[in-house]
Amino acid sequence: MRVLGIDPGLTRCGWGVVDGRPGARPAAVGVGVIRTMAELDLELRLLELHTALTALVREHRPDVVAIERVFTQNNKGTAMGTAQAAGVAALAAAQADRPVAWHTPSEVKAAISGNGRADKEQVSLMVTRVLGLAAAPKPADAADALALAVCHAWRGPAQDKLRRAALAGGLGAPVRTTTLPRWTGVAAR
Secondary structure, eight states: OEEEEEEOOSSEEEEEEEEOOTTSOOEEEEEEEEEOOTTSOHHHHHHHHHHHHHHHHHHHOOSEEEEEOOOOOSOHHHHHHHHHHHHHHHHHHHHTTOOEEEEOHHHHHHHHHSOTTOOHHHHHHHHHHHHTOSSOOSSHHHHHHHHHHHHHHHHHHHHHHHHHHHHHTTOSSOOOOSOOOOOOOOOOO
16 A cells, blocks of 8 residues: 655645555655745645645555644644645545545554654654664654654554444444545636
């Protein structure tokens, strides 16, 4: 399974692609950071981010896009930008008909390091070890994106099976039997 991990951010949006499956050592395919300039108007920054993420999805053709679930932060401005970047990433995935998986920071830290409270340095060290990289990805946003991708490669299939089993057993939301139409775009006028 190929996973594109996104550590959303408006100024620095980390991305990482891995090929992996549960119980096996994943392989890093690509990693980087998308940067936007704070001097630009918000809508232009979001457009730049969307354009870059769309290109990544087209280039790497992931089976799933794993995005860090936005958690409450002390700095409301940072939280807003992070949420907007996460929404743009989900939009780019939906437009490419790719499923999106959301993972909390503590879930990702626990998957990669065994400690849900690991610091950035520990996450970076474990990403380097798990993927057999010669050096730690820089900046930390890139390492976090790879950690998200590894987390989903290892845990995603089992989580999907549990979710389907719970829904089939009557737990949680009812299972829909209708198929909703796919979004086909906005008609030009």
